[in-house]
Amino acid sequence: MEYEFHWNIVFQKMPELLSGAFVTLHVSVLAMLLGIVIAILLAIAKMNNSKPFCYVATVWVEIARNTPALFQIYMAYFGLGAFGIHLSPYVAVLSALVFINAGYLTETFRGGFQSIPSTQYSASKSLGMTSIQTYRYIILPQMLRRIYHPMTNQFVWSILMSSLGILVGMSELSGTTQRLQSLSFRTLEFFIVAAVMYFIITKLVLFGASLLSRRLFKGEI
Amino acid sequence: MISVQNVHKSFGDLEVLKGVSLDVPNGEVLSVIGGSGSGKSTLLYCINAIETINSGKILVDDVDVHSKDTNKDKLRQKLGMVFQHFNAFPHMTVLENAALAPRIVKKMSKEEAIEIAKKELEHVGLGDKFDVYPTRMSGGQQQRLAIARALAMKPDFMLLDEVTSALDPELVGEVLDTLRLLADEGMTMICVTHEMGFARDVSDRVAYFHQGVIAEIGEAKQVITEPQNPLTQKFLSKVR
Numbered sequence: 001m002e003y004e005f006h007w008n009i010v011f012q013k014m015p016e017l018l019s020g021a022f023v024t025l026h027v028s029v030l031a032m033l034l035g036i037v038i039a040i041l042l043a044i045a046k047m048n049n050s051k052p053f054c055y056v057a058t059v060w061v062e063i064a065r066n067t068p069a070l071f072q073i074y075m076a077y078f079g080l081g082a083f084g085i086h087l088s089p090y091v092a093v094l095s096a097l098v099f100i101n102a103g104y105l106t107e108t109f110r111g112g113f114q115s116i117p118s119t120q121y122s123a124s125k126s127l128g129m130t131s132i133q134t135y136r137y138i139i140l141p142q143m144l145r146r147i148y149h150p151m152t153n154q155f156v157w158s159i160l161m162s163s164l165g166i167l168v169g170m171s172e173l174s175g176t177t178q179r180l181q182s183l184s185f186r187t188l189e190f191f192i193v194a195a196v197m198y199f200i201i202t203k204l205v206l207f208g209a210s211l212l213s214r215r216l217f218k219g220e221i
Numbered sequence: 222m223i224s225v226q227n228v229h230k231s232f233g234d235l236e237v238l239k240g241v242s243l244d245v246p247n248g249e250v251l252s253v254i255g256g257s258g259s260g261k262s263t264l265l266y267c268i269n270a271i272e273t274i275n276s277g278k279i280l281v282d283d284v285d286v287h288s289k290d291t292n293k294d295k296l297r298q299k300l301g302m303v304f305q306h307f308n309a310f311p312h313m314t315v316l317e318n319a320a321l322a323p324r325i326v327k328k329m330s331k332e333e334a335i336e337i338a339k340k341e342l343e344h345v346g347l348g349d350k351f352d353v354y355p356t357r358m359s360g361g362q363q364q365r366l367a368i369a370r371a372l373a374m375k376p377d378f379m380l381l382d383e384v385t386s387a388l389d390p391e392l393v394g395e396v397l398d399t400l401r402l403l404a405d406e407g408m409t410m411i412c413v414t415h416e417m418g419f420a421r422d423v424s425d426r427v428a429y430f431h432q433g434v435i436a437e438i439g440e441a442k443q444v445i446t447e448p449q450n451p452l453t454q455k456f457l458s459k460v461r
């Protein structure tokens with residue numbers, strides 16, 4: 001027996017899918033921004049060798065990078081729930097993504113920072129630049145070029161991983177798709193359309209990122 | 222004038238400068254020669270306060286370099302420095318490299334900074350490279366850029382640390398020519414160098430460093446061609 005496609009129902013539900021997609025973008029952007037802020041702090045902590053901070057940062061990075069995202073989300077939703085801390089699905093997924101983004105980006109930032117040769121510091125110092133000027137004009141611009149692509153990839157990864165929200169009943173794109181297909185039994189149609197939407201979102205993000213990088217980084221490195 | 226007075230400098234247990242004294246009057250070109258690890262670079266770093274000293278004193282135009290009250294960033298504006306390793310700012314064009322410090326350190330207007338940068342780049346023969354990125358240039362061009370970048374700050378002194386030793390042999394000449402030009406214009410310079418011909422012909426005096434002390438210092442031709450100290454003689458016979 002052949003499967004008969006019925007697309008009408010999917011298109012009727014398009015507004016709901018689109019609002020799911022909006023939640024997907026929303027949670028990913030937020031997870032990225034918070035992840036960046038925390039990663040900057042963790043990277044500084046790791047590089048400063050100040051014992052307690054360095055220890056916290058190392059544990060954070062190791063857990064985030066070496067356990068599945070699924071596990072992080074379960075821990076945030078059910079794990080904390082067992083201790084009486086009930087997060088909404090949105091907040092649970094957001095916290096898990098922030099946790100992982102921060103872990104990965106810490107290493108990205110640390111690597112970017114350490115890849116700037118020390119001769120760049122002595123060169124700018126010898127020209128009479130203050131430390132702040134050295135970072136502002138010499139170190140950070142070079143670092144930003146080196147971490148830009150890893151950061152873009154991390155963002156795309158966040159968008160795709162937020163689909164695990166389906167497991168805790170979050171109404172982002174996957175969760176919404178799941179609910180709509182179970183009501184209509186048009187499983188394949190809904191998931192195909194959702195997949196296409198993910199594809200379009202990530203392609204748009206990558207396209208935007210490459211446009212931006214051409215405006216930001218005129219020099220080569 | 223740069224005046225180095227009985228300077229001692231250690232890295233941990235390793236004493237690198239063991240009581241160095243040296244006066245470089247304005248307009249003089251002093252070449253510093255000596256074996257690897259004898260402390261030549263360290264001396265330059267101490268003069269512009271990139272490194273601290275353990276004891277002694279360094280005066281640049283009567284300003285005590287290592288005094289707590291000295292504004293080191295301000296002091297370094299007087300001391301142009303060029304290093305052995307290429308260190309152009311790779312994210313900026315040649316012109317931006319040379320115009321940056323005049324603009325942000327000396328607070329010149331953008332137009333003024335660019336004018337000075339262009340002038341100094343032309344000075345070292347890079348007048349056709351303003352919009353090129355330094356990574357696209359040869360080592361010799363990158364070193365000349367480093368010289369122009371330092372000159373754009375209008376320093377009173379230039380400290381040059383083996384600026385030709387990372388270069389392919391055929392590129393050494395163009396950089397030495399640039400230094401010769403500066404010497405002729407009366408720039409006060411301390412050049413750490415392995416180029417004995419340059420030391421002999423271009424500098425007024427030569428100092429030979431041996432294990433953290435100045436073993437011999439004197440008129441350039443005399444030190445290079447008729448060294449008095451047996452250590453200098455031995456060193457020169459090896460590098461020839």
Ligand SMILES: Nc1ncnc2c1ncn2[C@@H]1O[C@H](COP(=O)(O)OP(=O)(O)OP(=O)(O)O)[C@@H](O)[C@H]1O
Pocket residue numbers: 232235237255256257258259260261262263264
């Ligand atoms: N930042 C540092 N920390 C520890 N030791 C250092 C440091 N900088 C230099 N040294 C040591 O100090 C000694 C003198 O170094 P310096 O660079 O002044 O020698 P040099 O005369 O310039 O030699 P070369 O001709 O090889 O450049 C060397 O033994 C070097 O290993």
Ligand SMILES: [Mg+2]
Pocket residue numbers: 261262263382383
């Ligand atoms: Mg050296």
